[in-house]
Amino acid sequence: MASSVFFTHSHCYSSKPSSLVFRQVGVGPTSLRFSSSHVASVAAMAMDSSAKVIDGKSVAKQIRDEITAEVSRMRESIGVIPGLAVILVGDRKDSATYVRNKKKACESVGINSLEANLPEDSTEEEVLNYIAGYNDDPSVHGILVQLPLPSHMNEQNILNAVRIEKDVDGFHPLNIGRLAMRGREPLFVPCTPKGCIELLHRYNVSIKGKRAVVIGRSNIVGMPAALLLQREDATVSIVHSRTSNPEEIIRQADIIIAAVGQANMVRGSWIKPGAVIIDVGINPVEDPNSPRGYKLVGDVCYEEAIRIASAVTPVPGGVGPMTIAMLLQNTLISAKRVHHFE
Amino acid sequence: MASSVFFTHSHCYSSKPSSLVFRQVGVGPTSLRFSSSHVASVAAMAMDSSAKVIDGKSVAKQIRDEITAEVSRMRESIGVIPGLAVILVGDRKDSATYVRNKKKACESVGINSLEANLPEDSTEEEVLNYIAGYNDDPSVHGILVQLPLPSHMNEQNILNAVRIEKDVDGFHPLNIGRLAMRGREPLFVPCTPKGCIELLHRYNVSIKGKRAVVIGRSNIVGMPAALLLQREDATVSIVHSRTSNPEEIIRQADIIIAAVGQANMVRGSWIKPGAVIIDVGINPVEDPNSPRGYKLVGDVCYEEAIRIASAVTPVPGGVGPMTIAMLLQNTLISAKRVHHFE
Structure with a gap:
């Protein structure tokens, strides 16, 4: 934005x-x-x-408290901790800050955060390998590729590689299609617009x-x-x-x-x-x-x-502040869904 | 409608x-x-x-003439004839009429039409079997399931079974998602809205x-x-x-x-x-x-x-009249795409 x-x-x-x-x-x-x-x-x-x-800051705080309670209930009931993996490619300072904030936010609500920092000159294949690893890792419930990617990479290819069940950003076209269609439900609603609507609701x-x-x-x-x-x-x-x-x-x-x-x-x-x-x-x-x-x-x-x-x-x-809160919420939703925890 | x-x-x-x-x-x-x-x-x-x-009737006629010419050029150049398969379940009179009209329209432009007529009391599995057959049949470039289906069937399951590359109706959520997103292209645009825009263009x-x-x-x-x-x-x-x-x-x-x-x-x-x-x-x-x-x-x-x-x-x-013309066009687009024919 x-x-x-x-x-x-x-x-x-x-x-x-x-x-x-x-x-x-x-x-x-x-x-x-x-x-x-x-x-x-x-x-x-x-x-x-x-x-x-x-007051988005205060609503986001309230939602993070709710998430903290749910994460803890889940851990105690079934021994599962939601996990979010973030992939950062290159040394952009702003991207590094965003990733650090997401990591801190995860910690604050009890969500596990995993991070892959790849050098600027990585190949597309190397990034895809990391995504494939997280796709298969049952302790990872959400995968986030920090944008922008270095210009030599095809962003669309890389984003498409994220399994739709772990696409907590909600940007997969299949997800957007379900969002557009009456009678269909998206797996995840994109974080920022979800945060906007949540503010209206609250x-x-x-x-x-x-x-x-x-x-x-x-x-x-x-x-x-x-x-x-x-x-x-x-x-x-x-x-x-x-x-x-x-x-x-x-x-x-x-x-x-x-x-x-x-x-x-x-x-x-x-x-x-x-x-x-x-x-x-x-x-x-x-x-x-x-x-x-x-x-x-x-x-x-x-x-x-x-x-x-x-x-x-x-x-x-x-x-x-709502955007990160919604990212945490999507990660929790994903973990709950895969473990049928309600 | x-x-x-x-x-x-x-x-x-x-x-x-x-x-x-x-x-x-x-x-x-x-x-x-x-x-x-x-x-x-x-x-x-x-x-x-x-x-x-x-005058939609006259524009549709013009488009069908264009399709006829393209179908014939394709057949002569690479020996491929586009094919549309329609699956009709049950005896609804209106549905039978729609299917007959689509078949006639195919014939009029030189597109092959295949038809599966299944009895009202067919199982979902039987319909899915037909879809699977058409999905694998290289002479079929478009698959259309005539709606409504009998009430004992799950429409969503059945529509989702159609391979997206043959979903000439364009109703697959992945297709709709691509339609909604800037910088993405749907494989097919749904026929009726496509016909509306085509009228504006023409x-x-x-x-x-x-x-x-x-x-x-x-x-x-x-x-x-x-x-x-x-x-x-x-x-x-x-x-x-x-x-x-x-x-x-x-x-x-x-x-x-x-x-x-x-x-x-x-x-x-x-x-x-x-x-x-x-x-x-x-x-x-x-x-x-x-x-x-x-x-x-x-x-x-x-x-x-x-x-x-x-x-x-x-x-x-x-x-x-535009809706059927767009269905024929989508079938042609599908055949051209799979055979890399321009």
Whole structure:
């Protein structure tokens, strides 16, 4: 999700509502007219002048506590400990950090973590050998290949080699197909979109019959998020780079999931009063006040959104912590499934 | 698609525009305001007071002629004739008719057709045996199990048994997953939605950046149609039985694909002037003037749509003939792929 581009003018101008955007689409009064009926329709949301902050960090903590309890119950009942294997190829610093965080998260809930660190110049075959080993290892219930892989490797070949029963990322096309189809169940739901929906559930946001707009159509977030919302009977629209009037469509949404990787793209004037916003973007923007010289912001202009939405996830501390929690949950689900443990 | 329910009041009241519906959603003037800019944006559409009729019958004929030429070129070049096997279980009259039509269509383009007719009381194993035989038969490039199957059989088990390389229906979850994912290619695109998009292509309707609304989210039409439109860079919304304000959303569409199985559900007032309409519904409604006592109508009120849309498919003679043409095309694609014939 993270965009590597730094934006020079990325702050929100939160003191000036962007009236230009309003005029461009020419629906100012209409959109205001919608608002009053909508405010009544979003259930269980605080109607203060400022929105409820959806605290992903605290929800993720709660879910990790639940996982810890289940892992311990499983160990005590049948002597099985769920195991997650992570394959890291090369020396990318950010990838190494992600892998370390996943390892730490596993330890914190009692899941075994295995790690294969392969050098940058490994062959595709060597990576495939490791995957084959983990595929056959009954103590491994989930396999994760840290992306991106070095450019000389065929990512699709390598990902396809992971046994679907251990594909805790949920990115296998067979899994995505089942996610798309009514009456079928995926083995795993991809972690980030699953985390988005879980936040809605834990905050009692009703999804059925609501207008939902997903911004971005990536294979790892936007597309599966749209499929999940659809499974829960939302009326879903997907907005993307080719959409001619994104504001107009986004302004109709009761639920917005933004996963486009563009700092502060969604402005306050794009948001229907009372909407619930899940912001998946994690974008670095220049910040002279920060010792690092930059800070992280979402795809939604938080300062504006908080005034008009009924609930919104912060960045950081919103969706981010949920992704790892969902990875742990998928690993637990996998171990339970293979051992028929309920 | 066909609804088996007869509607007593299914005619369109085409002389009375449904002002009630307009008032209900309260956007009459707004929707008219949108129309002028839209009329300019729909390319290559006649702007007469009545819409262009999208002649599916004639397009399907043209495609079948193209297939005939390709089948003949293949036979002459490499001596291979594409083959389609159809499995029919039981004595349903409608199913028998569908199978007969598919067989005739195969013959008309030079594709070999094989047929297995099994009695109603066959076991699941017997059907699976036939599938296994066709899976292994190199002269068979496509396998089709006519639905519905007798109720004592597990449809999912049986459909899953068809080798994905011969799944010319394109309903295998792996295929649907590939259809949903950017950068992946399905082996086959499901026939009816493929036919819908083909009609848009052949009538030079531009899809990229357009608002598209799919009505209905079935695994066999609505959902894959939405995925296909999305692959072509439309901004897609899916409207379904849980959608609270279908008219409002449908009225924003430049392209409507209706696949809900409800006679004349979409009224003229739901349609944005200049929209292009693909009507997949085939619904029997009472008709005392017909010798059969009924006639077939679509999900869209044709008499009203023809006045406001820029192009619309009739029922029958629209999408219907395209479905079989796409089945023949998928069988040809399959034979070409296995023999590396281009």
